[in-house]
Amino acid sequence: MNLTYSKEDEEFRKEVRSWLKKNLPKKDKTLSDLPPHDPERVKRAKEWQRKLYEAGYVAMGWPKEYGGQGASVVRQTIVNEEMVLARAPGLIGAMGIQMLGPTLIQFGTEEQKRRYLPKILTAEEIWCQGYSEPGAGSDLASLRTRAELVGDEFIVNGQKVWTSNAQFADWMFCLVRTDPDAPKHRGISYLLIDMKTPGITVRPLIQMTGDAGFNEVFFEDVRVPRANLVGELNQGWLVANNTLFHERNLLGSTTRTQLMMQNLLRLARSRQRYGKPASEDPVIRQKLADLLIRVEAMKYHSYRQLTDAIAGRPPGIAAMVNKLVGTELNHDICSLALELLGSYAPLNRGTPHVVDHGNWAYEFMFTLGLIIGGGTSQIQKNIISERGLGMPKSA
Ligand SMILES: Cc1cc2nc3c(=O)[nH]c(=O)nc-3n(C[C@H](O)[C@H](O)[C@H](O)COP(=O)(O)OP(=O)(O)OC[C@H]3O[C@@H](n4cnc5c(N)ncnc54)[C@H](O)[C@@H]3O)c2cc1C
Incomplete structure (x- = not known):
């Protein structure tokens, strides 16, 4: 390295x-x-x-x-x-740039690449991810949104949930069941769906942050051209997993964590504790040092990944480590910020006396969501232990 x-x-x-x-x-x-x-x-x-x-x-x-x-x-x-x-x-457009884009480059047809990739870059088209359903989260392969191939079109019926950004996205990359009789991982296909197609209803869901970051999306006889299929029919699981690898890299972004840590250090220097800046308090210093060490370790882990990427090696299990460590670390950074803010911590943006626009309380709640989204910490641990460490499968 x-x-x-x-x-x-x-x-x-x-x-x-x-x-x-x-x-x-x-x-x-x-x-x-x-x-x-x-x-x-x-x-x-x-x-x-x-x-x-x-x-x-x-x-x-x-x-x-x-x-x-x-x-x-x-x-x-x-x-x-x-x-x-x-x-x-x-x-x-991060979901398009870092999740769909690399997947299309690997699995898309030439026509799909030329049609979709440039508009992802310019933010002319924003993408959302239609994977999760009410009965399919960690066990994603249980998804039931049905797509029936009739002539040159798929007719899609079903429901997605927790779809981030669907309320303003132009397109969705979506997993659908195209063969209900096949074993569950083998009857799934990967479709690109125009969100303006008749039959799509988007209903925002309010999160504990107070924002509607994600949505329910309903499909009622939604017609999708066959040309919007990515990869082979019923082979969508392979394509979907490629996107998930990239998502885990995105969610565990080292740069985001470093930025949060910088903001926390700034906060610690500006808040008072026992008549001195909080950053000079020995207990707080210990906690800051602990977090800084974890941020540094994550940075070096990302250099290892960078070395692999330069050598053309796939991200593999390192992306899961990134997701697991990065999302939990972000949440712990916000947690210390709330401790420093004390009774100012719960103040919302727009309230008098609020510190940093109320971002810390917001991020504390938001980062908890990221520990769950893209595969929960428990699921990452299962995969790391089984595929990375060769441990037996969890029951
Ligand atoms: C902020 C946020 C944004 C999201 N954005 C999107 C999006 O844009 N598109 C999308 O498709 N989805 C999105 N999701 C959904 C997300 O992918 C799912 O919430 C996640 O996969 C977990 O599924 P679930 O909520 O159904 O929980 P469940 O799968 O029901 O899990 C419940 C609990 O059981 C545990 N568990 C389940 N199975 C196991 C196991 N085998 N071993 C150990 N523990 C287990 C889980 O870790 C969890 O603690 C988002 C979620 C959040 C929170």
Whole structure:
């Protein structure tokens, strides 16, 4: 594992840093007091992704013919690191960029790649993930949303649940049952569904954060062209798992965790405890040190993954370790922030005396959701122990 960047990469880093300094969206308090799914915030988030893309900083590793640059994974890592340091907003199209995009590059037809990939990058089309159902979460292969092939179209009927961003997504990558008689992993197909198709109803679900981050999605005789099938008919489980690998990498993002840790350190320096900054209190210092060590360990784990990616090795079990460690660490960072805030912790955004727009309480609740989404910690532990450590299957 090489822990240094080349001279050319360091030059590139300087370019990115100076671009971000000039182009970072101005902090807008009225906007940050709005829920993340407010139409105005969505619009601004799309504009930000477009700007980054036009500067050449989104999905740099994708092939040139689909809007990428065929750049090395190191360059994208540098951009991600600099975005964290600059406290830049994340990408609204992350599910398309980091989950569907790599899957389409591997399994999509040429036509699908040319049709969908460029618009993922520019944020012209936002994607959501239709996997979970009321009876299919951890046991995803039990899904029952039915798609019947009639001529050149699938007729889709059923229900998805916990579908993040469905209320403003343009498209959904969706798992459907195409052969109800086959063993459960073998009768599933992977479809791309236009969310404007007649027969689709989206009902937002309010989370404990107070936002409707996810939704129920109902399908009633929804017609989907056969051309929107990714991979082979009834072989969707293979395609779905590829997307899940990428999702676990996304959810366990080291950059997000580093940003949170920076914010926590800033908070610890600004809050008072026994007449001194909280960061000088020995008990708090111990807790900060513990978290910092975990963040550093995660960073080095991600360098190992980077080394694998440079060598062209698939992410494998490391993505699950990332998801497990990263999501739990984010939640623990927020937990210490709430301790530092004391009685200010429960104040919501928009309330007088609220600290950091109430982001800490919000993130505390939101990060709990990420421990569950994309496969719960228990499921990650099962997979790591079975496939990574060769332990016997759980009963
Ligand atoms: C914030 C958030 C966003 C989400 N976004 C999306 C989305 O965009 N698209 C989408 O399709 N889904 C989404 N989900 C759904 C998510 O993937 C599921 O919630 C998750 O897979 C767990 O399924 P479940 O909720 O049905 O829980 P269950 O599977 O019913 O699990 C309940 C509990 O049992 C435990 N458990 C279950 N099986 C085992 C086992 N074999 N061994 C040990 N423990 C077990 C679980 O760990 C959990 O604690 C999201 C969820 C959240 C919280």
